[in-house]
Amino acid sequence: MKFVAGNWKMQKTRSEAKEFLNKATQFHIPNKTRAIIAPSPTLLECSVESSRGSAIEIFSQNCHWEDSGAFTGEISPLQLKELGVKGTLVGHSERRQYFGETNETCVKRCAAARKHQLEVIFCIGETQQEREARKTEKVLESQLTGLLKELASDPTLIIAYEPVWAIGTGLTASVEQVRETHAWIHSFLAKNNAAWPILYGGSVKPSNFGSLSELPHVAGGLIGGASLEAESFQELLNSLTH
Ligand code: PGA
Numbered sequence: 001m002k003f004v005a006g007n008w009k010m011q012k013t014r015s016e017a018k019e020f021l022n023k024a025t026q027f028h029i030p031n032k033t034r035a036i037i038a039p040s041p042t043l044l045e046c047s048v049e050s051s052r053g054s055a056i057e058i059f060s061q062n063c064h065w066e067d068s069g070a071f072t073g074e075i076s077p078l079q080l081k082e083l084g085v086k087g088t089l090v091g092h093s094e095r096r097q098y099f100g101e102t103n104e105t106c107v108k109r110c111a112a113a114r115k116h117q118l119e120v121i122f123c124i125g126e127t128q129q130e131r132e133a134r135k136t137e138k139v140l141e142s143q144l145t146g147l148l149k150e151l152a153s154d155p156t157l158i159i160a161y162e163p164v165w166a167i168g169t170g171l172t173a174s175v176e177q178v179r180e181t182h183a184w185i186h187s188f189l190a191k192n193n194a195a196w197p198i199l200y201g202g203s204v205k206p207s208n209f210g211s212l213s214e215l216p217h218v219a220g221g222l223i224g225g226a227s228l229e230a231e232s233f234q235e236l237l238n239s240l241t242h
Contacts, residue, residue: 001032001033001034001197001219002030002032002033002034002213002219002220002240002242003033003034003036003158003197003199003219003220003221003222004033004034004035004036004220004221004223004227004233004236004237004240005034005035005036005037005038005059005121005160005199005220005221005222005223005227006036006037006038006223006224006227006228006233007038007061007089007092007201007222007223007224007227008037008038008039008040008043008061008224008227008228009040009061009094009224010040011040011228012039012040012043012228014042014043014046017039017043017046017047017050018046018050020037020228020229020230020233021037021047021050021051021054021056022050023230024037024051024054024056024230024233025050025051025053025054025056027054027055027056027230027233027234027237028234028237028238029055029237030237030238030240030242031242032242033220033237033240033242034055034057034220035055035056035057035233035237036056036057036058036059036086036087036121037051037056037057037058037059037227038058038059038060038061038088038089038121039058039061040061041060041061041075044058044060044080044083044085045083048083048084048085057086057087058084058085058086059085059086059087059088059089059119059121060075060080060085060087060088060089060118061088061089061092062074062075062088062089062090062092062095062109063075063076063077063080063088063090063109063112063113063118064076064077064109064112065105065108065109065111065112066112067112076112077112077113077115077116077118078116080113080116080118081116081117081118085118086118086119087113087118087119087120087121088109088113088118088119088120088121089120089121089123089160089222090106090109090110090113090120090121090122090123091103091106091109091110091122091123091124091143092123092162093123093125093162093164093167094167097164103142103143103145103146104146106122106143106146106147107146107147107149107150107151110122110147110150110151110157111150111151114151114154114156114157119156119157119158120156120157120158121158121159121160121199121222122147122157122158122159122160123159123160123162123201123222124140124143124144124159124160124161124162124185125139125140125143125161125162125163125164125167125201125202126139126140126163126164127139127164127165128164128165131163131165136181137184137188140161140181140184140185140188141188144159144185144188144189144192148189148192148194152192152193152194153193155195157194157196158196158197158198158199158219159185159189159196159197159198159199160198160199160200160201160222161178161181161182161185161198161199161200161201162200162201162202162222163177163181163202165202166201166202166203167201167202167203167224168203168224168225169202169203170203171202171203172202172203172204172205172208172212173200173202175211175212175215178200178212178215178218179215179216182198182200182215182216182217182218183216183217185198185217186198186216186217197219197220198217198218198219199218199219199220199221199222200212200213200218200220200221200222201221201222201223201224203225204221204222204223204226204236205225205226205232206226206232206235206236206238206239207239209221209223209236209239209240210239210240210241211241213239213240213241214241220240221236223236
């Protein structure tokens with residue numbers, strides 16, 4: 001199974017989301033491919049409705065660990081479930097960087113989502129500084145350890161490896177860097193009895209997606225900028241290599 005997952009971040013109004021999803025119902029989705037869109041909370045309900053009857057799956061961009069409570073600005077797994085959302089991103093680097101998300105809170109969010117049968121795309125990745133200091137593996141290990149401890153036996157998790165320095169910068173990791181890092185993540189997971197698919201994210205475009213998605217242990221992409229237009233999303237689906 002391969003994945004084309006769009007992360008819309010804090011973009012689009014309801015009418016823009018509906019316009020995209022109306023076009024998306026006509027998408028040609030290759031065999032053994034899942035097409036996922038993660039819109040803002042205000043767009044979730046209309047996105048679930050507009051994508052009904054199509055193969056597009058709607059994910060949230062985040063999910064709290066409690067079902068309800070005094071957590072201003074958060075959204076609970078119960079609330080997501082009620083909307084008909086299929087899953088959620090957890091631990092995106094923008095959450096870690098700007099909103100104080102830690103490895104511990106990411107694992108709690110992930111476990112709560114799974115308890116409610118929401119699928120999770122769990123994001124990991126190193127900063128430029130960490131890569132330059134040759135700490136990539138150490139950082140990824142620390143981001144994965146708590147998750148493995150809690151959920152190694154869960155067969156449904158999806159990992160997204162997104163080097164922070166490649167997100168929204170136009171700087172895609174090289175094919176060699178992606179090959180090497182995905183191989184390392186794959187073997188680290190295997191050593192811990194997990195065999196989760198690993199997506200790559202960070203300045204993925206239709207023009208580089210083919211060569212990245214054909215690499216061993218790359219199960220597709222988590223894509224920001226290039227997922228915003230329906231035409232570009234279809235091109236990503238077309239350029240995916242199985
Ligand atoms: P980008 O974002 O494709 O715009 O670099 C990827 C992401 O943040 O998931």
